[in-house]
Amino acid sequence: MGIYKPSLIIGLILIFSIDFFRAYRAKILIGPGKIRMVDMFLISLVRNGFNMVLPARTGELSYIYVLKRKFKFPIEIGISTLMVALVFDLVIVFSMIVISIVIVGVNRYAVSSTSVILIATGLLIFFLLFLFYLSKFIGLFIKIFDRILLKDKIRKIRIIQYIYEKLVETNKNIEIIQKRGIYWKVYLVTIPARILKFTAYYFLIHAVLKPMGFGFNDLPYWVIFLATVAAEISAVLPTHSLAGLGTYQGVFALAFIILGFSEKISIIVGFSYHIINLIFTVAWCLIAMIILSMPFYKVKENSMGQFEKI
Numbered sequence: 001m002g003i004y005k006p007s008l009i010i011g012l013i014l015i016f017s018i019d020f021f022r023a024y025r026a027k028i029l030i031g032p033g034k035i036r037m038v039d040m041f042l043i044s045l046v047r048n049g050f051n052m053v054l055p056a057r058t059g060e061l062s063y064i065y066v067l068k069r070k071f072k073f074p075i076e077i078g079i080s081t082l083m084v085a086l087v088f089d090l091v092i093v094f095s096m097i098v099i100s101i102v103i104v105g106v107n108r109y110a111v112s113s114t115s116v117i118l119i120a121t122g123l124l125i126f127f128l129l130f131l132f133y134l135s136k137f138i139g140l141f142i143k144i145f146d147r148i149l150l151k152d153k154i155r156k157i158r159i160i161q162y163i164y165e166k167l168v169e170t171n172k173n174i175e176i177i178q179k180r181g182i183y184w185k186v187y188l189v190t191i192p193a194r195i196l197k198f199t200a201y202y203f204l205i206h207a208v209l210k211p212m213g214f215g216f217n218d219l220p221y222w223v224i225f226l227a228t229v230a231a232e233i234s235a236v237l238p239t240h241s242l243a244g245l246g247t248y249q250g251v252f253a254l255a256f257i258i259l260g261f262s263e264k265i266s267i268i269v270g271f272s273y274h275i276i277n278l279i280f281t282v283a284w285c286l287i288a289m290i291i292l293s294m295p296f297y298k299v300k301e302n303s304m305g306q307f308e309k310i
Helices: 005-030 037-053 055-069 075-104 113-132 134-152 158-179 183-212 221-234 247-258 263-293
Strands: none
Touching (some): 005 037, 005 075, 037 055, 075 158, 075 221, 134 158, 183 221, 247 263
16 A cells, blocks of 8 residues: 655654654763763664564663673663663653543543553552652662572672672662752653654554555544553563564554554554564664774763762
């Protein structure tokens, strides 16, 4: 049936632009003067590519790896900044879920919207508390971990020592981030990043459906959002397959059917928009990896180091 090129181009531009916000957010979390914006942008492209390919969001580890390998940042800085960023993402996503159901209409579809709102609201509150008390949660886990080490006499095992030390350092870095008072900046940057992501998906889906006779009026933004967010949440689960092939499209198609679309259209759209996103994201990931590996790409000297002590 073809594809509607104007919406396709807009969707791809939006996908690319998201990484500017992600890079700027990571730069805020790491600290001013520690790393260049172009460095964080390339790291974000690499992270996105690995996230698209590897199951259960394990591609997030590429962010920590590149920061350590190329830019010589300690592992705990990568872990701490990644943890804070991911929690902010979840806060915005669950906020959008509640808003979308209220706008679309409670109990309008086969699934109980009231139950979804309650679950989303509960998770939103949980992650907000988790965000502001993150260091305390990790500190509690460290105390439990420490007691287990003392009780079982396994502290001398090198890998256990290493994990414990990195956990302690990660918690120290999270405390430093919290003391810097930058949460409001991270929040303001995360909002457009999340909105742009789902808006990009909206245009990609419109690009696929336009040749089938679907216009913007037939595709309410918040309805499409609910289908795409269901697929995005499925990508976090251990059942998520390599590159999301099968599982991601399956969850999207199921959500699309529940939201009133036919089975045939749901399957076509789920496969098409995911493949477009996959190819585009992986292509830019490969380009970023090539640039980072080139001898001419030099790391800024003052980007190496740790957070300033407070």
